[in-house]
Each structure stands twice: as structure tokens, then as C-alpha cells.
Amino acid sequence: MKQIQQHTDILILGSGPAGLAAADAAASSEQSVTVLDDNFAPGGQIWRGGPTQWSDARAKVLWQKLITCTNVHFLYEVKVVAAPRINTLLLETPQGACSITYNRLIICSGARELLLPFPGWTLPGVTGAGGLQALIKGGLSVAGKRIAIAGTGPLLLAVAATVQRQGGQIVLIAEHRSTMELTRFILNLARSHRGKLMQAIPLLARLWSCSYRHATTVLQAHGDNQLQSISYLQNEKTVQLDCDYLACGYGLVPNLELAKLLTCEVQNNRVVVNDNQQTSQAHIWAAGEVTGIGGVDKALAEGRIAGLSASHQTASDKEQKTRNHTRQFAALLEHSFAPTDALRLLCQPTTLVCRCEDVGAQQLTIHPDWRSAKLATRCGMGACQGRICGAACEYLYGWQAPGLREPLFPSTAATLAYEPTCP
Numbered sequence: 228m229k230q231i232q233q234h235t236d237i238l239i240l241g242s243g244p245a246g247l248a249a250a251d252a253a254a255s256s257e258q259s260v261t262v263l264d265d266n267f268a269p270g271g272q273i274w275r276g277g278p279t280q281w282s283d284a285r286a287k288v289l290w291q292k293l294i295t296c297t298n299v300h301f302l303y304e305v306k307v308v309a310a311p312r313i314n315t316l317l318l319e320t321p322q323g324a325c326s327i328t329y330n331r332l333i334i335c336s337g338a339r340e341l342l343l344p345f346p347g348w349t350l351p352g353v354t355g356a357g358g359l360q361a362l363i364k365g366g367l368s369v370a371g372k373r374i375a376i377a378g379t380g381p382l383l384l385a386v387a388a389t390v391q392r393q394g395g396q397i398v399l400i401a402e403h404r405s406t407m408e409l410t411r412f413i414l415n416l417a418r419s420h421r422g423k424l425m426q427a428i429p430l431l432a433r434l435w436s437c438s439y440r441h442a443t444t445v446l447q448a449h450g451d452n453q454l455q456s457i458s459y460l461q462n463e464k465t466v467q468l469d470c471d472y473l474a475c476g477y478g479l480v481p482n483l484e485l486a487k488l489l490t491c492e493v494q495n496n497r498v499v500v501n502d503n504q505q506t507s508q509a510h511i512w513a514a515g516e517v518t519g520i521g522g523v524d525k526a527l528a529e530g531r532i533a534g535l536s537a538s539h540q541t542a543s544d545k546e547q548k549t550r551n552h553t554r555q556f557a558a559l560l561e562h563s564f565a566p567t568d569a570l571r572l573l574c575q576p577t578t579l580v581c582r583c584e585d586v587g588a589q590q591l592t593i594h595p596d597w598r599s600a601k602l603a604t605r606c607g608m609g610a611c612q613g614r615i616c617g618a619a620c621e622y623l624y625g626w627q628a629p630g631l632r633e634p635l636f637p638s639t640a641a642t643l644a645y646e647p648t649c650p
Contacts, residue, residue, distance in 0.1 A: 233326075233327065233328065234259075234327070234328045234329070235259045235260065235261035235300075235327065235328075235329050235330075236258035236259045236260065236329070236330050236331065236538075237253050237258055237259070237260045237261070237329065237330065237331050237332070237333065237534075237537050237538060238261050238263070238316075238327065238329035238331070238332045238333070239253075239260065239261070239262045239263070239332075239333045239335060239534075240263055240307065240332065240333070240334050240335060240336055240485055241262075241263075241264060241271060241334070241335035241336045241337055241515070242262050242263075242264040242266070242269040242270065242271060242301065242303075242335075243270060243271020243272065243273055243274065243335060243337050243515060243526065244271060244273055244274060244285075244286070244515065244523050244526040244527050244530065245271075245335035245337075245514040245515030245516075245526035245527070245529055245530035245533070246262055246264070246269075246271065246333070246335035246514075246515070246530060247262075247269065247270075247286070247289045247290070247293065247530070248289065248514075248526070248527045248528075248529075248530030248531045248534065249333045249335060249512075249514055249530040249531065249533045249534035249537070250262050250293055250299055250534060251289055251292055251293055251531070251534065252530070252531045252532075252533075252534030252535045252538070252540070253333075253534040253535070253537055253538040254292075254293065254296040254298060254299050254534075255538070255540070256538035256539065256540060257298055258298065258538055259298050259300075260296075260298055260299045260300070261299075261300045261301075261302065261327065261329075262299070262300070262301045262302070263302050263305045263307070263318070263327075264301070264302070264303050264304075264305065265303075265304065265305060265306050266303060266304070267303050267304055268303060269290070269301060269303075270286065271335075271337050272337055272338075272357060272361060273522075273523050273526070274286045274523075275360075275361050275364045275365070276364040276365065278290050280364060283523070285523075285527065302320075304320060304321050305318050305319070305320050306318065306319045306320075306635070306636050306638070307485060307488075307635060308324075308633070308634045308635055308636060308638050308642055308643075309488075309633040309634050309635065310488050310489060310633070311326070311647055312647065314328055314329055314330065314332075314510070315327070315328045315647055316328075316329075317642070317645060317647060319636075319638050319639065319642045323641060323642070323645075324639075324641055324642040324645035325645070326645070326647035330510065331510050331511070331512070331537045331538075332489070332510065332511045332512070332537075333504075333511075333512045333513070333514060333530075333533050333534065333537050334485050334486050334489075334491070334498065334506075334511065334512070334513040334514075334517055335513070335514050335515045335517070335526075335530060335533075336481075336482040336483075336484070336485050336486070336515075336517050337481075337482055337515060337516050337517070338479040338480055338481045338482055338516035338517070338520060339479065339480055339482055339614060340355035340356070340357050340358060340476065340477075340478075340479060340480070341477050341478045341479060341480050341566070341618055341619075341622070342355055342475070342477075342615055342618075342619060343475070343477050343566065343570055343573065343574070343619060343622065344573070344574045344578050344579065344580050344588070344619055344623075345445070345446065345447060345448070345573035345574060345575075345578060346446070346447040346448070346573075346575055346577075346578050347447050347448030347449060347450070347454075347457075348448060348475070348578070348579075349579050349582045350448050350450050350453065350454045351450075351452065351453050351454065352448075352450065352453050352454025352471060352472050352473065353448050353454055353472075353473045353475070354472065354473070354474050354475075355474065355475060355476060356376060356378055356382050356383060356386045356474040356475060356476025357382060357386070357476060357479075358474070359374075359376075359386060359390075359472060359474035360385070360386045360389050360474075363389055363390070363393055364389075368393070369390055369393050369394065369395035369472065370393060370394035370395065371394060371395070371396065372395050372396065372471040372472060373395075373396050373398045373469065373470040373471045373472075374390050374395045374396065374397055374398065374470060374471065374472045374473075374474065375397075375398055375399040375400075375401065375445070375457055375459075375468065375470045375472070375473045375474070376390070376397065376399070376400045376401070376473075376474045376475075376476070377399070377400075377401035377403075377443075377444070377445040377457075377459070377473065377474070377475050377476075378401070378402075378403060378475050378476035378477045378478075379402060379403040379404050379476070379477060379478070379564045379566070380476065380477075380478065380560065380563075380564035381427065381560070381564075382476045383400055383402060383476055384400075384427070386474055386476065387400055395472075397438065398438055398468060398469075398470050399438045399440065399443075399457075399459070399468060399470070400438060400439045400440065401440055401443040401444065401445055401459055401461075402439070402440065402441050402442075402443060403442070403443065403444050403477075403567070403570070404441065404442070404563070404564065405441060405442045406441045406442065408563065409441060411563070412559070412563040412564075415559055415563075416559075419555065419556075419559070420552075420555075420556050420559070423556060440461055442461065442462070443459055443460065443461040444459060444460050444569075444570070444573070445457050445458070445459045445473065445475065446458045446459060446460055446465065446573065448473055449467075454470065454471065454472065454473055455469065455470075456468060456469045456470060457470060457473055477566050477570065478520070478564065478565065478566060479516060479520045480496070480618045481496060481497055481498070481516050481517045481518075481519070481520065482516070482517060483496070483497075483498065483517060484631060484635050485635070486498045486506070486513060486517060487631045488631060488633070488635060489508060489511055490507075490508065491506040491507055491508050491511055491513065492506065492507035497517065497518050497519045498513040498517045498518050500512070500513050500514075500518050502547065503532060503533075503536035503542070504518070504529055504532050504533035504536060505533075505536060512533040512536060512537050513533065514526065514529035514530040514532070514533040515529055515530060519554070519557050519558075519561070520557060520560065520561065521553055521554065521556060521557025521560065522553075522556070522557070522560075524553045524556070525550070525553035525554060525556070525557050528546065528549045528550035528553050529550055529553075531546060532546060532547070532550055566622060570622075571622070571623055574588050574623055575588065576588050576589040576592075577589065580606070580616050580619055580620065580623070581604070581605075581606040581607060581609065581615075581616040582609075582615070582616070583608075583609020583610050583611055583615075583616070584604070584605040584606060584607075584608060584609045586600075586604045586605065586606045586616070588623070590603075590604050590606075591604065591606060591620065591623075591624070592624070596626050596627075597617070597620060597626040597627065597628050600620070600626075601613075606620070607620075607628070610637065612636070612637070613628060
């Protein structure tokens with residue numbers, strides 16, 4: 228890894244579509260731009276695996292432009308641990324701790340999956356929908372494997388397409404939403420987002436024969452030390468199905484830790500930004516999933532505007548219009564595929580909710596809030612630091628997680644003892 232700069236004009240946190248678009252826009256100002264990412268390669272979760280594995284032409288075009296920019300630097304496998312001073316971040320790298328200072332910052336930290344507990348969800352072989360997609364892109368072989376995909380939303384179709392391309396056998400796509408709800412969504416696409424509908428039609432046609440089922444919910448995963456089968460509910464009838472993998476996707480949760488660390492305003496589980504993607508902190512911008520879940524088009528549009536604004540450039544009316552249109556699509560997704568109240572019933576008293584600390588639902592329901600449950604059960608104190616069970620408890624019990632504390636991630640003692648030098 229290259230030596231980390233001690234200072235940069237514009238610091239971008241995250242190298243997914245939003246981060247790459249922001250870097251491209253900011254680079255034209257000839258100011259120094261540094262992009263940090265905790266992965267080993269650029270692309271984020273959407274364009275995972277690095278340039279050699281990208282199939283999206285937009286990613287390749289962006290990357291070819293960026294690698295020729297001498298004022299843009301990429302740093303990988305870097306975790307932001309703390310913010311010890313204004314405009315300064317403490318970092319942990321494979322080579323040890325260091326710090327970086329900046330004039331302006333763009334948060335493009337993306338999102339993670341919302342994992343809803345149900346009996347058997349911790350069995351090996353049960354993953355998030357996006358998690359399985361990431362594993363496949365990372366080299367997991369699914370050729371000949373029987374794979375069930377369950378949850379709600381367009382991500383299920385994208386994951387199924389990835390599985391098919393890699394030779395996996397899709398035995399079930401269980402869409403939780405009803406036929407009427409899906410029909411309403413498609414009609415809305417036809418009215419306002421025809422391009423999205425045209426993209427989906429060939430995919431739907433190819434997957435329709437793959438046991439695609441509406442109003443279908445996986446109730447339980449079965450197996451001893453490995454997933455062997457699942458039970459699902461369809462038309463008020465419970466069916467058992469053998470499979471090797473189960474990928475569940477009930478939506479995404481924005482990664483807000485960095486925004487909260489830097490005291491940016493957050494409302495309704497998203498970073499608040501103005502028309503230029505500027506946050507409540509005048510020197511900080513945000514783009515992509517942290518401002519609301521919306522997919523790659525929204526991330527690219529917001530990232531470009533954030534990069535332009537942070538580098539003292541102005542977005543065109545066309546760029547603003549494109550961004551606003553992608554936000555409308557994001558709002559439609561949120562309205563159409565938000566988790567329903569019925570999914571709470573999947574979590575039984577004996578179901579694990581915090582898998583890091585082996586805390587079951589029956590240990591949590593007696594508590595009035597997150598703080599009480601955490602003190603009594605250690606819920607949220609494991610390796611994920613509440614990132615998985617925190618979102619699950621918010622959905623299951625309506626709890627709000629307590630305020631964020633540094634360090635953001637489990638870190639070495641050497642990193643915590645590191646004292647940043649003054650710029």
C-alpha cells in the first residue's frame with residue numbers, strides 16, 4: 228500500500244459508485260483527492276471484486292478516467308477508527324495506525340443488509356441476498372448447488388441472475404409481497420420509470436420458470452451443522468424444500484456510523500443533505516445509500532453532484548434533474564418493498580437475535596429499550612458492534628440504539644494509542 232498522504236484537499240470515504248463518481252467530478256478541479264475504502268479493491272458492494280470483474284460499462288469508464296488522474300489517490304484496506312480532531316481522521320491500515328487531514332470530505336459509505344431473525348437463520352449456508360452475491364463475486368463456486376432466494380424487492384432478481392450465470396440451480400425465489408402489490412409497483416414503473424421496467428422485463432422472463440413465487444415467506448431453515456432444507460409458507464400451506472444455500476434479502480440499512488461520528492444531521496435513518504449533497508456540516512457532503520437507499524443510478528448521480536460541489540464547481544440543471552429522478556425511484560422502492568409487520572412474527576422466542584453473543588429473543592423482549600437489553604445480555608457487544616442485531620432490534624421492538632462511541636470498529640491497542648501529529 229502507498230504511503231498515506233498527511234493531507235488532502237478532498238477526502239472521499241468509500242469507493243463504490245457514489246465514491247468513484249465523486250472522485251471523477253472533483254478531479255477536474257485539479258485539487259488533491261484521496262479515496263479511502265476498507266475493501267481490497269474499488270467498487271463497493273454494487274461493483275464488487277475490482278475492475279477486472281466489472282460488467283457495468285459505467286464502472287469501467289469511470290475507472291479508466293480515474294487511473295489517469297495524477298491528483299487522485301486510492302487507499303484500500305483502511306478503516307476509519309476515530310475523529311480525534313476537526314478535519315482529522317485516525318485510520319487503521321495493514322501497516323499500522325496513521326492519520327489524515329482534509330479540507331473537505333464526502334461520505335459515500337454505502338449500506339449493509341437488513342437481516343431479520345427467523346429460526347435457523349444462523350446456520351452455515353444461510354446468507355443475506357447481497358451477501359451471497361458478494362461471496363460469488365469473491366470466488367465461491369455455486370455450480371450445481373441448489374439455491375433458494377427469499378425476501379422482497381428487485382435485489383432478489385439480481386442475485387438470482389448472478390447465481391444462474393455461475394451455474395447454480397435456483398429452486399425457489401420467494402417474494403414476500405403479494406401479486407397485487409407487485410402489479411402496483413410495475414404499473415408505477417411503467418408510468419414514471421419506463422427504463423427501469425424495460426431493464427427488468429428480460430430478467431423476469433428468464434427467471435419466471437425458476438420457481439418464482441409471490442406472497443411466499445420462508446419460515447425456517449433446517450439442518451444440523453449445515454443448511455439442508457427450508458420451510459416456506461405459500462397460499463396458507465407450509466412446504467419443505469431441500470437446498471444447499473438460502474439467501475435472504477429484506478432491504479438495506481445505510482451505514483451511518485461515519486456520518487454520526489462527524490456529527491452530521493441524520494433523520495429517518497439517512498443523512499440529511501441539501502440540493503448540492505451538502506450535510507449539516509458545511510465542509511462535509513454525502514452521496515449514495517447513506518442519503519437513502521436507491522441503487523447505482525442514484526449513487527452515481529448524487530456522487531457526481533457531491534464531487535462538483537465539494538470542489539467548488541456547479542452541477543448542471545440536467546445533472547440535478549437526473550439526480551431528482553433517481554430519488555423518485557428510490558422513494559418508490561421504499562414504499563413498495565419496506566419490511567411488513569408480518570415479518571416480525573418469524574422471530575420465535577428461542578430464535579437468536581444477537582448471533583455474536585448468542586442472545587435469544589426471549590432474553591430481549593423483557594427489556595424496555597436497547598440500553599437495558601445491552602447491559603443485561605451483552606446484545607450488540609460482539610464483533611459486529613450491534614450493526615446486525617441493532618437494526619433487527621429496531622425493527623422487532625422499535626428500539627433506538629444508543630449514541631455512537633469511538634472507536635467505530637474493533638481496533639488494535641497500537642491504533643488506539645496512536646497520537647496524530649498536527650498538520
